[in-house]
Amino acid sequence: MRTEHNRITTPITASLLRGALELEPTAHGVLPHRLPARARAQCPDHDGQLAMVEAQPSGVRLVFRTQATAIELDTLRTKRVYVGAPPRPDGVYDLLVDGRLVSQASVSGGHTLTIDMVTGTTEHQPGPVGTVRFPGLPDGVKDIEIWLPHNETTELVALRTDAPVEPAVDRGRKVWLHHGSSISHGSDAASPTAIWPALAASLGGVELINLGLGGSALLDPFTARTLRDTPADLISVKIGINLVNTDLMRLRAFTPAVHGFLDTIRDGHPTAPLLVVSPILCPIHEDTPGPTAPDLTALGDGQLLFRAAGDPAERASGKLTLTVIREELARIVRQRAAEDPNLHYLDGRALYGPDDAAELPLPDQIHPDAATHRRIGDRFAKLAFGTDGPFSGA
Template sequence: MNTEHHWITTPITTDILRGALELEHTAHGVLPHRLPARARAQCSDGQLAMAESQPSGVRLVFRTRATAIELDTLRTKRAYVGVPPRPDGVYDLLVDGRLTGQATVTGGNTLTIDMTTGTAESRPGPPGTLRFTELPDGDKDVEIWLPYNETTELVALRTDAPVEPAPDRGRRVWLHHGSSISHGSDAASPTAIWPALAASLGGVELINLGLGGSALLDPFTARALRDTPADLISVKMGINLVNADLMRLRAFTPAVHGFLDTIR
């Protein structure tokens, strides 16, 4: 930790976190989830568990005079047997709505997946520290967008000036559900995924339920959409159902109607 600053630690709560439906308290801190516990309990699929815990569209949002910020996180990074290592997940820093910095975090857990056997092995690792310094002085809105492709436990937030929740700007809320294309796919950073770009252009608050490999007309996802306050809801459905060869026409048509009827 940089001892040149007088650090203030701020609890990480839903007051300063947007884009997550739930915060789970863990041994290290808090873990943002994009599906509620009730939904997670109804499906044991490992792909869904991984996708919903990856914080696509999730960001810390607060107002502060701080010129230095540290965030301790514990990431879980995926690795695939026989495949070159994936790039580290990127954090985007926005100050008053403008991209001001980007960084990655070292350490963390590694989940090694063998696609030939369908098995996965987890190796634990230590938390890492994200650091942004030389921010402009004065009151400002700060957003730290979390990596869309790494499960991220939030351990501690430190700043060299007090933090308060950002005021409600009266922006409408857009709730979106889709596949890995909406989750992030291979975007360069969390604010470069298409739902984040569209939300920025439209001036709306994003809640992104893009779930890689998991847009499968699950009733618990429809209920999560139904129960989440929003001004606009959009659904992108199709590719995961085809890839998984999950349904025939007889099942697909009423399943789509049932999904939409639940949301309505």
Template sequence: MHTTPHDWITTPVTMDLLRGALDLERTAHGVLPHRLTARARAQNTDAALAMAASQPSGVRLVFRTAATAIELDTLATKRVYVGAPPRPDGVYDLLVDGRLAGQASVAGGNTLTIDMATGTAAHQPGPVGSLRFTGLADGVKDVEIWLPHNETTEIVALRTDAPVEPAPDRGRKVWLHHGSSISHGSDAASPTTTWPALAASLGGVELINLGLGGNALLDPFTARALRDTPADLISIKIGINLVNTDLMRLRAFGPAVHGFLDTIREGRPTTPLLVVSPILCPIHEDTPGPTATDVTALGAGQLRFLAAGDPAERASGKLTLGVVRDALAKIVEQRAAEDPNLHYLDGRDLYGQADSAELPLPDQLHPDAAAHRRIGERFAELAFAVDGPFTDRSA
């Protein structure tokens, strides 16, 4: 299989070589990083959440080495949507001493064929694939391999032509973030260009991204995972998935948000905690969910979404993004009177009306690569500003 003249060293992948994962499951092929704890996964019964948590957004191999060549064998699970254009293979980003030094994709892998019209999915097993980075500079360096943010990835083998050791702690603060598919990465170009990854880079912090596509739903087990994960900074971005799924009415929303925040505060009573409301999403600003697939667009080979609710249903407590923002702002204002480390950010300050006109959501729901960059830059400007919510005021 290996045609290069290197003397390869195979290093077992363990948690001390990973950042951004909360658990590492041993599989028949290798190891599978998860972004939810085993306890949380045991309490989950939703296949979409299980898939999202196994997609390694923000998860990266991090090590120090003098290697000039690196090989990685992985087994991906790739999604195919019936009627929609093929999705590109997931991207791996290589960073050397903090700078992008290469990108690659891995062919093959399992295939999950999803029929949005019927809500069914079929799994087809496939082969392990490999990627190789060569020509790295001589000398000891810190290497990061960011796994594809939107592709379940089992790590089968890590090979290098020099020994590896865990990278030293750089003393950076750890930022723990939870949100929807937009935080997960949606249509970002690569794993280091999702908006949370960009914001973390600009803010000089270590990211743990619990953005879970379609599943920022105030689940108690997610709150406990946030509570139990060591972090210096925490943010939660809540709203769009509750509207997407039409999961609850306003009567349940307020207590659920309080309960979610209460749980986090049980373990992190004074950690800076930023509540972020949804970015602008025109189809759901004043129209409730559920979100539906645009069947007409799907027939034309395009994946687009529409709001299937009725604006009149707001009167009975159905959620829209406008309703969610108003409620979140009031909840944070109420709690902040006794919790000075709790803060609120209106998501439209990250992506608002002018941004929507310039960089519209291609499928009516998810930002594209350019919008991810803008959201990441805006978040860094606001959260890590001199007087921002993530600024250390103890100095």
């Protein structure tokens, strides 16, 4: 450590981070990844979506113990801009003191990634490092958590405090490993601790590792191997919407792919409670296959909406809808549970169903808003961590 201007600079290492599976050294500092290098190397080079979202630190947080009353964190963000759509809000840093949210802030500067959903092209514009500051913290020894923005790639450059920092004491809580789509990633949630998996983890009293990967929950074998190799006590996989969004496979491929995905997880976690969660209600894709496409009329009016571009008649040829996926996932889990009593199924409509859609419709036809994230997190906690839930006793 070294002191500069009455501040102590502490190296950012894996001992201060939770929720990241790997740290990559960069020209500026370190970049948290939620998939290891071997998994990233097995994704096609043209899939910029996965490369983008796994480097967005959903669920990743700096965790340490200190007497500091002032904290500064230098970061280099990458903010997304969608051509024709309203500007996205800045990513939010949530500061927790002894488990309680006490401050929120954002950072300026950083890179810009401009995405044209019509042409599929992207443009990267470099920018400077910024600083997020948390002054006026209470005196005394305390546990600090800084949850990084769930929707902005964030290189960690420097951590400065006005008192020494040490790794937080392990509280012995169980680790919950979750995988899902952009909804699990936290799309359109208010802040990183307000994404539904973070809310559920807080209510359940567990440590979260969030492998929600926006647009990329595609039953990839490298993701299954990552789940297999990551130490965890409780595991859940939310399967379905991205397979419809991308029109990736037909029912014939889906069934063995799910079996293979679960087999691989079980190779590393043979007896851990494993919960398979089907999609929440998404009216545009309940009975209409993908792909999902931007609504160009709405985009022309400055509004980001999605539509189902498939034909319901194509279900007869095996194209997937959410109704088909739920039925098949329930059947697969019933079949496997005869030999795997720790395997469980949760219908996603128990988290967000028709009544919820009437009250809290999906603003862009796909993703829940902040209030809906809170509802889903609360319901998942009750259904999974409650007395009769598969994760009870966590």
